Amino acid sequence: MRSMNKLIVAMTIITLGGYAQLAKADYPSAVGESHPDFALPRIDNGEAVRLSEFRGRRVLLVHFASW
Amino acid sequence: MLGVTQEQHAERCRLFAQWQKLDWPILHDPINKLGVDAVPIIVEIDESGITKSINPKLEPFLAAMTETRPAGNGESAERSIKRPELTALRQNAEQLNSFDHWVELGDAIMLWEDQSQVSQAINAYRRAERLRPEDASLHFRLGTALRTRYDAYQRDGTTRAQSSYTPFSAPGTTSLGILAKRDQDFRAAVDHWQTALDLEPNQYIYRRRIQQYGPRLAKPYPFYDWIAQAQDEIAARGEAPIELSVALTGSETAHPREKFAEIAETQEEPDRSGRITRDSKGLVQAEVVVVPKQLKPGAMARVHINLQPAFDTHWNNESGPLVLWLDLPPGWETEGQLFRSNMPPAAESEERRTIDFELKLSESAQSPGMPKAYALYYVCEESRGTCLYLRKDIEIPIEVAAE
Numbered sequence: 001m002r003s004m005n006k007l008i009v010a011m012t013i014i015t016l017g018g019y020a021q022l023a024k025a026d027y028p029s030a031v032g033e034s035h036p037d038f039a040l041p042r043i044d045n046g047e048a049v050r051l052s053e054f055r056g057r058r059v060l061l062v063h064f065a066s067w
Numbered sequence: 068m069l070g071v072t073q074e075q076h077a078e079r080c081r082l083f084a085q086w087q088k089l090d091w092p093i094l095h096d097p098i099n100k101l102g103v104d105a106v107p108i109i110v111e112i113d114e115s116g117i118t119k120s121i122n123p124k125l126e127p128f129l130a131a132m133t134e135t136r137p138a139g140n141g142e143s144a145e146r147s148i149k150r151p152e153l154t155a156l157r158q159n160a161e162q163l164n165s166f167d168h169w170v171e172l173g174d175a176i177m178l179w180e181d182q183s184q185v186s187q188a189i190n191a192y193r194r195a196e197r198l199r200p201e202d203a204s205l206h207f208r209l210g211t212a213l214r215t216r217y218d219a220y221q222r223d224g225t226t227r228a229q230s231s232y233t234p235f236s237a238p239g240t241t242s243l244g245i246l247a248k249r250d251q252d253f254r255a256a257v258d259h260w261q262t263a264l265d266l267e268p269n270q271y272i273y274r275r276r277i278q279q280y281g282p283r284l285a286k287p288y289p290f291y292d293w294i295a296q297a298q299d300e301i302a303a304r305g306e307a308p309i310e311l312s313v314a315l316t317g318s319e320t321a322h323p324r325e326k327f328a329e330i331a332e333t334q335e336e337p338d339r340s341g342r343i344t345r346d347s348k349g350l351v352q353a354e355v356v357v358v359p360k361q362l363k364p365g366a367m368a369r370v371h372i373n374l375q376p377a378f379d380t381h382w383n384n385e386s387g388p389l390v391l392w393l394d395l396p397p398g399w400e401t402e403g404q405l406f407r408s409n410m411p412p413a414a415e416s417e418e419r420r421t422i423d424f425e426l427k428l429s430e431s432a433q434s435p436g437m438p439k440a441y442a443l444y445y446v447c448e449e450s451r452g453t454c455l456y457l458r459k460d461i462e463i464p465i466e467v468a469a470e
Contacts, residue, residue, distance in 0.1 A: 027101060027103060028108065028118060028121060031118050031119065031120060031121060032117065033118055034117055034118075035110065035112050035116055035118045038100070038101060039148055040071065040094035040095060040096050040100070040178065041094065041095055041179065042092055042093065042094055043077040043080050043081050043093045043095045044081055046179075047148075048149075049069070049092055049094055050148050051069070051116075052116065053148070054069065054112075055114065055115070055116055057114060058119075059068075059069055060068045060069070060112075060123075060125075061110040061111075061112060062068060062069070062071070062107065063070075063072075063103050063106050063107060064070060064071075064106050064107040065074050065080070065106050065107075065275070066072065066079055066080045066082075066293075067074065067289075067290040067291060
């Protein structure tokens, strides 16, 4: 994936079924259920970010890898 | 937009984000604490924290996000996220001695502590392993922690010296012994990742971590071949590219390919007569990691040979490079037999040097002998001031499976 465009293309592909068959049943949570909260460090400064900080806003949570 | 990357090395993703000008926060989950089975996965979460859709169409969402993006990269002004309290986690783990508590302690160290503490995470995971030896996610975590220690050890020359210097050695423990233990970390990491994948063969994250260090044939596409282009383009913009703390291996940049290239030139064995003095004192330690370690006829493996000067020893770069000669018995194929390692410009150095290459077991191979190699290098003993040209014979352990 060499560009954001390619990233978006790849992400769009998975909506059509690319890797979706590999997705585990319990992660992410099913549509309509509360998404599990978590805290992880940022890659740039190590600062902790918790998903629940974003309550009150819509969030697009993107799991990806630069490879 | 909030990203989560499951990569081993965070700074490679930082470089990618810099190159692509991704301005949203990206979080690091090298141990796959979230339990993601594949990437990419996109989850749309509404204002109440409810999962609204999985892998949605992106364009409408991105348009809406642009219009409503809050200032400051989506972060609130008064943030106070507490990191886990290690002392309490350790006390809980020791008192309750449960699998979950040991894993929680290991995770907290892996995610939130400096990499110099990684041995404590490994110890915590080992305690969990005793309680539940067949847990795939634990083996993946152990592999990641061991590889982290291996990389930390490579990254900092002082770490090498400090790790191997032990004025109060336990009986039977030498500084070289400790050095050798650290140098087994990569092999142990691959073993744990393989165990994790054997237990959960559909886990894409586990599979990719092994492929990262495996042969080209096993990869659907390269891992980090974009890095050189990214560094050039970032520099052309007048920015300094994010520095990579861990050098890329050949397996991480190699393109998928099924056949070997022709050997371009005749390669002459450097010590055919075997007269170069053997490194009997172990001034340089060798670690061999084969991915995968078991092959069937017709299959390929990636071999990583890591060579590290022991405490009180350094490479003598003025005299010449390290070379490695690969000695293949019938039944094996490769692209070359003679390899040279890169050298830093300094007259002397003490970094770990890695040579990696691929081997293929012929379709028709029956009871093939094991490949061997030897390295030739110039090193100096610091205490005596003696500089030597030495040879180290290296076994390449590959298990041959029945067809």
